[in-house]
Structure formats: structure tokens, C-alpha cells
Amino acid sequence: MEILLGIIVFILGLCFGSFINMLVYRTAERYKLINNEKLIISDKGRSFCDYCGKQLKWYENIPVFSWLFLKGKTKCCHKKLPVSYPVVELTTGLLFLIFNSKFEIFNQIQIFNFQFLIGLLIIVLLVFSTAFDWKYMILPDFSTIILVSGALVLWFSGHFGEWNYFLSGLISAGFLLVLNLITKGKGMGMGDVKLAVFMGLLLGFPNIILAFYVAFIVGAIYGIGLMIFKKANKKKQVPFGPFLILGTLTAWWFGEKIVELIKLRL
Numbered sequence: 035m036e037i038l039l040g041i042i043v044f045i046l047g048l049c050f051g052s053f054i055n056m057l058v059y060r061t062a063e064r065y066k067l068i069n070n071e072k073l074i075i076s077d078k079g080r081s082f083c084d085y086c087g088k089q090l091k092w093y094e095n096i097p098v099f100s101w102l103f104l105k106g107k108t109k110c111c112h113k114k115l116p117v118s119y120p121v122v123e124l125t126t127g128l129l130f131l132i133f134n135s136k137f138e139i140f141n142q143i144q145i146f147n148f149q150f151l152i153g154l155l156i157i158v159l160l161v162f163s164t165a166f167d168w169k170y171m172i173l174p175d176f177s178t179i180i181l182v183s184g185a186l187v188l189w190f191s192g193h194f195g196e197w198n199y200f201l202s203g204l205i206s207a208g209f210l211l212v213l214n215l216i217t218k219g220k221g222m223g224m225g226d227v228k229l230a231v232f233m234g235l236l237l238g239f240p241n242i243i244l245a246f247y248v249a250f251i252v253g254a255i256y257g258i259g260l261m262i263f264k265k266a267n268k269k270k271q272v273p274f275g276p277f278l279i280l281g282t283l284t285a286w287w288f289g290e291k292i293v294e295l296i297k298l299r300l
């Protein structure tokens with residue numbers, strides 16, 4: 035039974051991943067990052083081809099599988115579909131699964147647990163922000179605002195009275211703001227500063243330190259890797275949002291265990 039429910043959560047994650055891909059696309063449209071007159075069709079609501087605007091059949095719209103069956107190309111006009119589509123879907127599915135296992139036993143009652151549901155909402159928005167920042171170097175405000183609200187609700191229901199969460203948010207944002215000013219916005223965008231408010235509110239101290247630690251270490255390794263493989267273009271910037279989000283997820287789900295391990299070593 036538990037396995038079956040795990041599969042259901044995973045498939046739910048795949049479907050939300052598909053929704054995230056659409057949200058990335060439509061947000062880019064709204065921000066005028068994509069120019070394609072045919073895309074006006076997208077207002078009709080149902081899924082459509084990214085290139086020619088043709089409405090998709092149901093079997094062209096199944097998470098991961100459609101991409102595999104169609105060999106990463108659109109059926110209507112044979113244009114290449116980004117690898118990011120199945121990657122986003124799989125990632126969301128896996129994150130749902132891990133989060134579900136954090137809630138120990140997933141049962142009918144769990145579905146109606148609002149902390150669990152807000153957790154899922156936060157995961158969806160984090161994957162969305164990662165994908166969008168990776169592609170367009172922007173962390174959309176609407177996503178961050180909902181994330182901050184979600185973190186506030188979790189704080190109210192789980193950590194009410196623990197003011198260090200607010201302090202963590204403030205100090206984190208201040209820290210990134212200083213980096214933003216020093217690097218004149220090249221290393222750290224204002225989107226990252228706003229995201230840090232969410233991170234602090236969700237994680238509190240000392241988990242917030244762990245989140246930043248992971249973000250900076252992995253970000254640095256990625257940067258060095260790019261340089262070694264000479265893919266780094268001095269003009270092309272690397273978004274920092276995805277690394278902050280990776281750090282956030284690590285600290286959110288494994289923070290307590292990791293902090294405990296560090297304490298044992300000391």
C-alpha cells in the first residue's frame with residue numbers, strides 16, 4: 035500500500051512538473067522574453083506546440099513519456115523540444131517522493147494535512163524558480179511572494195514564537211544585498227535577495243547557515259567546472275538562484291541530521 039501511494043505521489047509530481055514547464059513558458063511570454071505571434075493561441079488554455087501553436091493531442095502531453103516517444107521533437111513541426119522538459123518533470127516527481135517520505139507514512143489523512151500541501155506548493159514554486167532563473171536569469175516576484183507566504187504559514191503552524199526565523203530572513207537578505215552592491219548586481223541579483231527572505235523564514239537558525247554553505251560550495255564547484263571545460267563565457271552569467279534553492283532543500287529536509295552530525299564531530 036505504501037509503495038502504491040508512493041507511486042501516486044511520484045506521478046502527481048510528474049504532472050506538476052508538466053505544469054511548471056507550462057508556467058515557465060507562459061511567464062516568459064508575459065515578461066516578453068519570448069517573441070512568437072502564434073503564441074496568442076495559448077490563451078485558449080489547452081496545451082499547444084511551442085513553435086507552431088498547434089493544439090497537442092493527449093498522448094503528446096504525457097509527462098516524460100511523450101518526450102521520450104517523440105524523441106525530443108514536436109510531432110507537428112519536428113522542432114527540437116528542450117531536455118529541460120523531462121528533467122523538470124522527473125525532478126518534481128523525485129522531490130515530491132522525498133518530501134512524502136519525510137512525512138513518514140503517507141495515508142489518506144496526510145493528503146488533507148495542510149502543512150504537507152503547503153510543502154508541495156513550496157516545492158512546485160522552487161522548481162519553477164530554478165527552471166526560470168536557469169533559463170532567463172530572473173527569479174519572478176510572484177513566485178517569491180507566494181514562497182514567503184507559504185513559509186509564513188509553516189512558521190505560524192510549526193515554529194510560532196521562534197523569532198530567529200524572521201531574523202534569519204532579514205540577515206540573509208541583508209547579506210546578499212551587500213554582495214549585490216559590492217558586485218554591482220553581477221554576482222547576485224535582487225531576485226536572490228528577495229528569495230533569501232523566504233529561506234530564512236523557512237529554515238531559521240542554524241539551518242540557514244547550512245543552506246548558504248551548500249549554495250556557495252556547489253555554486254563555486256559549478257563555476258570552476260565551467261572554467262576547466264572552458265565553457266565559461268565571461269559575458270554569460272551563471273544564475274545563483276538554483277544554488278540557493280538546492281541549499282534550501284538540503285537544509286529544509288536534512289538540516290537537523292547534518293547539524294547533529296557536525297555537533298558530534300566538534
Ligand SMILES: [Zn+2]
Nearest residue numbers: 083086110111
Ligand atoms: Zn508544432
